[in-house]
Amino acid sequence: MGDNLVLHTDLYQINMMQVYFEKGISEKRAVFEVYFREMPFKNGYAVFAGLERVVSYLKDLHFDEAAIAYLRELGYPEAFLTYLSAMRFTCDVKSVKEGDLVFANEPIMQIEGPLAQCQLVETAILNIVNFQTLIATKAARIKSVIGDAPLLEFGTRRAQEMDAAIWGTRAAVIGGADATSNVRAGQLFGIPVSGTHAHALVQAYGNDYDAFMAYATTHRDCVFLVDTYDTLKIGVPAAIKVAQEMGDKINFLGVRIDSGDMAYISKKVREQLDEAGFTSAKIYASNDLDENTILNLKMQKAKIDVWGVGTKLITAYDQPALGAVYKIVSIEKENGEMRDTIKLSNNAEKVSTPGKKQVWRIRSLDKNKSEGDYITFSDVDPNDLSELVMFHPTYTYINKKLTNFTARPLLVPIFEKGNLVYDLPDLVAIKAYFNEKLDDLWEEYKRDLNPQDYPVDLAQDVWDHKMKLIDEVRKDVYK
Ligand SMILES: Nc1ncnc2c1ncn2[C@@H]1O[C@H](COP(=O)(O)OP(=O)(O)OP(=O)(O)O)[C@@H](O)[C@H]1O
Numbered sequence: 001m002g003d004n005l006v007l008h009t010d011l012y013q014i015n016m017m018q019v020y021f022e023k024g025i026s027e028k029r030a031v032f033e034v035y036f037r038e039m040p041f042k043n044g045y046a047v048f049a050g051l052e053r054v055v056s057y058l059k060d061l062h063f064d065e066a067a068i069a070y071l072r073e074l075g076y077p078e079a080f081l082t083y084l085s086a087m088r089f090t091c092d093v094k095s096v097k098e099g100d101l102v103f104a105n106e107p108i109m110q111i112e113g114p115l116a117q118c119q120l121v122e123t124a125i126l127n128i129v130n131f132q133t134l135i136a137t138k139a140a141r142i143k144s145v146i147g148d149a150p151l152l153e154f155g156t157r158r159a160q161e162m163d164a165a166i167w168g169t170r171a172a173v174i175g176g177a178d179a180t181s182n183v184r185a186g187q188l189f190g191i192p193v194s195g196t197h198a199h200a201l202v203q204a205y206g207n208d209y210d211a212f213m214a215y216a217t218t219h220r221d222c223v224f225l226v227d228t229y230d231t232l233k234i235g236v237p238a239a240i241k242v243a244q245e246m247g248d249k250i251n252f253l254g255v256r257i258d259s260g261d262m263a264y265i266s267k268k269v270r271e272q273l274d275e276a277g278f279t280s281a282k283i284y285a286s287n288d289l290d291e292n293t294i295l296n297l298k299m300q301k302a303k304i305d306v307w308g309v310g311t312k313l314i315t316a317y318d319q320p321a322l323g324a325v326y327k328i329v330s331i332e333k334e335n336g337e338m339r340d341t342i343k344l345s346n347n348a349e350k351v352s353t354p355g356k357k358q359v360w361r362i363r364s365l366d367k368n369k370s371e372g373d374y375i376t377f378s379d380v381d382p383n384d385l386s387e388l389v390m391f392h393p394t395y396t397y398i399n400k401k402l403t404n405f406t407a408r409p410l411l412v413p414i415f416e417k418g419n420l421v422y423d424l425p426d427l428v429a430i431k432a433y434f435n436e437k438l439d440d441l442w443e444e445y446k447r448d449l450n451p452q453d454y455p456v457d458l459a460q461d462v463w464d465h466k467m468k469l470i471d472e473v474r475k476d477v478y479k
């Protein structure tokens, strides 16, 4: 299979493109925005990830011969296929930077350009951003309970196939993983790789001592998995014996436990290691861990130094999907002006916010913390205002006035007229960026359980415009 991803879209996008083409509106300028409506894992913030892959998908996006041939097989008319063959990506794209914090009901990406092109890219963009943002956020939750101790990403074997393992690992690193067991992810993204060994090694030798000795005579850095037969009676004593016999010939980093009551066992293992003089040997733990188990183990004062987390991180076990959507917010009229569009719903949260917008992170200069996000039309800059009135978009009586503030635009230019204008930072920089942004957030939004709702407010004119369009549509429908 080739790596042209142009057909990585839903059939209905191509069908709509055909409508636009045949009805002569395919080149009309349109603006679409990506946003999600509910915070993943009920977390207080989400960690945006996926931009690097979105860029690689959009760069040079075109229908190659194989794609056209397949669409011909599906029965699309020749004139439409000719149009598709000639199509090149010419949209403007703005996006939040990877590692930035994002919240429900604010645009995190914006695609503007010919209607047909905007329509084509919906599926892949959501596919990428939904997954990677979800995993980065899950990793951040896990890391928040672990603190400074290392978090190792161990999930490839349980990930939803290879792409999810690779890009999920990268997202996990953005949100907090310090290293991965996936060697290819290490090669592709420069992520530190790390690992111990499996039970198979011990089973292959039939006993812990021979297995650890075999490892120790072939590797300098050693972490022995001690729970194959009996952690306290067999595994740890064998690890200690090998470490003593090998002395300086190895770097005895520690032992890994992978079953049983990890609070009780880790404390006993710590005693055994300390008594043998290996006070700096670390205890690694793995086995279906997630932020809840880890927090619980920490409350029990488990003596765990390094946390290996697989399945529950890479599959976002407790919430397998983020629900980001891609909605048209504005379209060119016959006269060339833009007409803002709205989608109504019986469900108030599902009513879209019309117009091309920008999101601003408002930072109080007195408190040096983020006070909330403020959504304006794209041509407005709140930094020009001396006073900002922020109010809840549904419960409008909840409001506050800010004077001494700065506003940072979250959506930055990525593509202009199809040309990449953004320098993609490396992963180390993205991770550092995330940590810096997390520091700006009040603790109330950071706790794992029942965090406060971070304010995402609409500027007065955006709110008024939305209400006006709701009224207009309702008048049309119920006249
Ligand atoms: N002290 C503890 N407090 C809370 N949860 C724990 C504690 N010790 C272990 N756990 C968790 O409990 C679960 C135990 O799972 P399970 O019973 O499948 O493990 P096991 O039987 O010991 O090992 P195996 O994976 O070999 O079946 C795991 O998710 C583990 O992380």
Ligand SMILES: O=P(O)(O)OC[C@H]1O[C@H](OP(=O)(O)OP(=O)(O)O)[C@H](O)[C@@H]1O
Pocket (backbone or CB within 6 Å): 154, 155, 157, 158, 198, 258, 286, 287, 288, 289, 308, 309, 310, 311, 312
């Ligand atoms: O538990 P996770 O968070 O997914 O971490 C990865 C798991 O992968 C390995 O187990 P393996 O695949 O050998 O299976 P088992 O230990 O569950 O038997 C390792 O020993 C961890 O238990």
Ligand SMILES: O=C(O)c1cccnc1
Pocket (backbone or CB within 6 Å): 154, 155, 181, 194, 195, 196, 197, 256, 286, 308, 310
């Ligand atoms: O290196 C390890 O210990 C490891 C790697 C993958 C999965 N589980 C454990």
